[in-house]
Amino acid sequence: MADIQQLEKIASQVRRDIVRQVHFATCGHPGGSLGCADFLTALYFEIMNHNPEFNMSGKNEDVFFLSNGHISPLWYSVLARSGYFEVSELATFRKLNSRLQGHPATHEGLPGVRVASGSLGQGLSVAIGVALAKKINGDDSLVFALTGDGELQEGQIWEAAMYAPHNKVDNLIVTVDWNGQQIDGANDDVLTLGDLPLKWKAFGWEVLQMNGNDMTEVVATLHEAKKKTGQGKPIVILMKTVMGFGVDFMMHTHKWHGVAPNAEQTETALAQLEETLGDF
Amino acid sequence: MxxxxxxxxxxxxxxxxxxxxxxxxxxxxxxxxxxxxxxxxxxxxxxxxxxxxxxxxxxxxxxxxxxxxxxxxxxxxxxxxxxxxxxxxxxxxxxxxxxxxxxxxxxxxxxxxxxxxxxxxxxxxxxxxxxxxxxxxxxxxxxxxxxxxxxxxxxxxxxxxxxxxxxxxxxxxxxMFIPEDTKFEIGKALLLNEGTDVSIFATGHLVWIALEAARALTAEGVSCEVINIHTIKPLDNEAILDSVSKTKCVVTAEEHQRNGGLGDSIAQLLAQHQPAPMEYVAVNDSFGESGTPMELLDKYGLGTKDVINAVKNVLKRK
Known part of the structure; x- marks a missing residue:
């Protein structure tokens, strides 16, 4: 059984890492990062069978692809806290000569990252490719991917969404961060996503939904998703989150999608997030 | 050869x-x-x-x-x-x-x-x-x-x-004109004919066109070095510079825009290391159209006569 309290403690530290990385870099994307912190913490600390002794091929281990690469400060924190690299390296986020690029990249050899992302819509296809290779290799581990909701406006997502069910890519669990916001405003104002559960279902996916900011529900839903693998269908989890979750003044607005908090705002934010594992 | x-x-x-x-x-x-x-x-x-x-x-x-x-x-x-x-x-x-x-x-x-x-x-x-x-x-x-x-x-x-x-x-x-047993080495140009008057660097379908042009020019007494640049990147700088140091002038031939193609890569190399008169056989800032392959090569300046003319023009500039 998962220790929910322990996961929540880790997520709190991850949220501190996000706020501090973005503050020190004076730029970055705190909103979506904070919203997905519970999900990614659960994935790396409870759900996935993965090896921090990083191997690019990911053979015989579960692998994760971040398609919405702009929430990199979240991923970097989770990777560091999982042991992929030193936590102190988080201080280099977005700095010259850092492995922690503004958007995730393999180019500098950062352990844990298997493909660059940032230009949206591409990660789902890459995840499918790895899932296909696992099938050829007789490797029964799983492939996870996370996309944004605004990202679903990219056409390539739907090319991939059509491919995976047709080809029974059932070792794949995709999560959509359904926070309803994107840079220019609410999804519904920019370009509405319509009935998302119905759309994914119509494309042939097994559709689950969860509250991505309730650790108990996140862990339970991810376990349920794992049970549904190997049954001929890819799985999508439509995850309702609140952008900026955990920092009151960043919540329920798109305004903190890509803005760094100043010193005062950072102090206010950190006061709301318990330091549980020691800051970097 | x-x-x-x-x-x-x-x-x-x-x-x-x-x-x-x-x-x-x-x-x-x-x-x-x-x-x-x-x-x-x-x-x-x-x-x-x-x-x-x-x-x-x-x-x-x-x-x-x-x-x-x-x-x-x-x-x-x-x-x-x-x-x-x-x-x-x-x-x-x-x-x-x-x-x-x-x-x-x-x-x-x-x-x-x-x-x-x-x-x-x-x-x-x-x-x-x-x-x-x-x-x-x-x-x-x-x-x-x-x-x-x-x-x-x-x-x-x-x-x-x-x-x-x-x-x-x-x-x-x-x-088909490359013998089956010819070794393919990425980044290594293939010398098809030694010559002393002009270096013709060609890629893709235009290699055959370049050879046809070289045969016609040989009959007219022009000695053409014909080199097949099958790898445009990385370019075989050494083979290109060696050839141009001998012939002192260049024609490039490719089924591509002038902008950004093989010719540009070679021009960049020569400008840095060995400036020499050069002519491009390539499409000149234009889209194509419907037609047979040979008609189109002719219309867009990629035919045997175009290579021959390019050689004659570049020889005048030596």
Whole structure:
């Protein structure tokens, strides 16, 4: 059984890492990062069978692809806290000569990252490719991917969404961060996503939904998703989150999608997030 | 040496790709192939039938194909993607840039129907900018073989090279003149004829045109060095500079825009190391149109007479 309290403690530290990385870099994307912190913490600390002794091929281990690469400060924190690299390296986020690029990249050899992302819509296809290779290799581990909701406006997502069910890519669990916001405003104002559960279902996916900011529900839903693998269908989890979750003044607005908090705002934010594992 | 490189029949370069893919598929279990609904055009049936578990029909979704290929490569496979050159490059440039080139994925982007020799389908499909786009990507190897045998050999050789490759070939039936046993070395130019008056550097279908021009010019007493630049990136700087140091003038020939093609790569090299008069045989800032391959080569300045004229013009500038 998962220790929910322990996961929540880790997520709190991850949220501190996000706020501090973005503050020190004076730029970055705190909103979506904070919203997905519970999900990614659960994935790396409870759900996935993965090896921090990083191997690019990911053979015989579960692998994760971040398609919405702009929430990199979240991923970097989770990777560091999982042991992929030193936590102190988080201080280099977005700095010259850092492995922690503004958007995730393999180019500098950062352990844990298997493909660059940032230009949206591409990660789902890459995840499918790895899932296909696992099938050829007789490797029964799983492939996870996370996309944004605004990202679903990219056409390539739907090319991939059509491919995976047709080809029974059932070792794949995709999560959509359904926070309803994107840079220019609410999804519904920019370009509405319509009935998302119905759309994914119509494309042939097994559709689950969860509250991505309730650790108990996140862990339970991810376990349920794992049970549904190997049954001929890819799985999508439509995850309702609140952008900026955990920092009151960043919540329920798109305004903190890509803005760094100043010193005062950072102090206010950190006061709301318990330091549980020691800051970097 | 001109006698060595004579036509032994005609076959399309895309058939060389299909044959090479099948053969490398037999030799290397990690080779996988993807197609975006152009199985017959890319001549990939034999691979598909022999290795169905390593073949992926993606449908008309080239962006997804490039991403899936990047994923297969991540997991250690050697993916060969197949579609027309237009859909292999311009349509998916960002996918190639981010998921393949920047991410250093071992994907072989195999592109048929390049250039005006695609013919009657017209300008929508006749890409003439692909070499330029692909050679600009850091780490991308760009190869444009000249006949069936060379395309087959190149298709097999790129499996042994780790890193992204753009392999460009074409639709029409074309003279075969490179002996089957000719070794294909990525980045090593192939000397087809030694000469002293002019260096003709040619790639793809235009290599045969250059040889035909050289034969005609030899009869007129012009000594042409003909070099097949099958690898546009990395360029064989040494072979090019050695040749130009002898001949002191250059003609480049390619089925591509002047902007960004082989000629530009060679001009850049020469400007830095050995400035010399140079003429381009290439498409001059224009789209193509419908027609037969030979009609189009003629109309767009890519025919034998165009190479001959370019040589005569450059000789006057020496």
């Amino acid at each position: 001109l006698d060595k490189y004579v036509s032994t029949g005609k076959k399309a370069t895309r058939n060389g790709f299909g044959a090479g893919l099948y053969e490398i598929g037999q030799q290397n279990d990690e080779v996988v192939a993807l197609i975006a609904d152009l199985l017959g055009s890319l001549k990939m049936q034999q691979f598909k039938e022999a290795f169905p578990e390593r073949f992926f029909q993606i449908g008309i979704a080239e962006a997804n194909m490039m991403g899936i290929a990047a994923g297969l490569a991540t997991a250690g496979k050697i993916p060969y993607t197949g579609t027309f050159a237009n859909f292999s490059t311009g349509r998916v440039y960002d996918q190639i840039r981010q998921s393949i080139a920047y991410s250093d994925k071992n994907v072989k982007i195999c592109a048929s129907h390049a250039g005006v020799t695609l013919g009657e389908d017209g300008a929508t499909h006749q890409i003439l900018e692909d070499i330029g786009m692909m050679k600009m990507l850091p780490g991308m190897t760009v190869i444009n073989p000249c006949d069936y045998n060379q395309t087959k050999a190149a298709t097999m050789a790129i499996a042994e090279h780790h890193g992204p490759v753009y392999l460009r070939f074409g639709r029409p039936s074309w003279p």
